[in-house]
Amino acid sequence: MEVGEEPPKPIRTALVTRVESFNAAHRLHSNCLSAEENKRIFGKCNNPNGHGHNYKVEVTVRGEVNPLTGMVMNISDLKEHMQESIIKPLDHKNLDKDVPYFTNVVSTTENVAIFIWDSLQKYLSPKLLYEVKVYETDKNIVVYRGE
Numbered sequence: 001m002e003v004g005e006e007p008p009k010p011i012r013t014a015l016v017t018r019v020e021s022f023n024a025a026h027r028l029h030s031n032c033l034s035a036e037e038n039k040r041i042f043g044k045c046n047n048p049n050g051h052g053h054n055y056k057v058e059v060t061v062r063g064e065v066n067p068l069t070g071m072v073m074n075i076s077d078l079k080e081h082m083q084e085s086i087i088k089p090l091d092h093k094n095l096d097k098d099v100p101y102f103t104n105v106v107s108t109t110e111n112v113a114i115f116i117w118d119s120l121q122k123y124l125s126p127k128l129l130y131e132v133k134v135y136e137t138d139k140n141i142v143v144y145r146g147e
Contacts, residue, residue, distance in 0.1 A: 009067060011064055012064065012065040013062065013063065013064055013065070014062070014063070014065050014072050015060050015061070015062050015072075015130060016060065016061050016062075016071075016072045016073065016075065016078070017058050017059065017060040017061075018058070018059055018075060018078050018079060018082060019056060019057065019058050019059075020056075020057050020059075020079075020082050020083075020086055020087060021054065021055065021056050021057070022055050022057070022086060022087055022090050022091035022092075023052060023053070023054050023055070023091060023092055024052065024053060024055060024090050024091065024092070024093050024094070024095050025050045025051065025052040025053075025093075025094045025095065026050055026051070026052075026053075026094065026095040026096050026102070026107040027045070027046060027047060027048065027049075027050040027051070027096055027107070028041075028042035028045040028046055028106060028107065028108060029042065029046055029096070029106065030106050031104060050094065050096070053136050053137065055090075055109075055112070055134060055135060055136060056134075056135040057082070057086055057116060057132065057133070057134050057135070058131075058132075058133040058135075059078065059082055059086075059116070059120065059129070059131075059132055059133075060129075060130045060131040060132075060133070061073055061078065061124065061128045061129055061130055062128070062130035063125075063127075063128050072128075073124075073125075073128065081120060081123040081124065082120070084119075084123065085116060085119035085120045085122070085123065086116055086119070086120075089119070090112075090115075095107040095112070099115075101115050102115075109134050109136040109140060109141075109142040110142050110144070112134055112136075112142075113132045113133075113134045113142045113143070113144035114144055116132050116134065116144075117129065117132045117144050117146055120132070129146065130145065131143060131144070131145050132144045132145075
């Protein structure tokens, strides 16, 4: 380091979370199981007419804070990516009938979180997405970190 030169600033890492909500209906049902097995495993959630939830989703990104902008990423960009990846395909939809991904995938909250993760990966830089947390209810929450 030269005399009078400032020491390098440490690299700072931060987590940034944005929250969105969507409403959707679904039926927990596996085409690989018999009607009896579906009813036994999924109980009232296997109702042939389905049921709905007011889902809340928290998306967290993790990265270095850019010393010029002071941001890990522009939160407006994250908002837009969440609109494209979550709200447009899932809001006010029947997951099993309106979202092709769930044609042969049981629409559990675990699989909803995986769907959201995979959809967001199309918009975000590699390794930026840290966590997707889906609240099916206030008491039923799934966290997915791409594993």
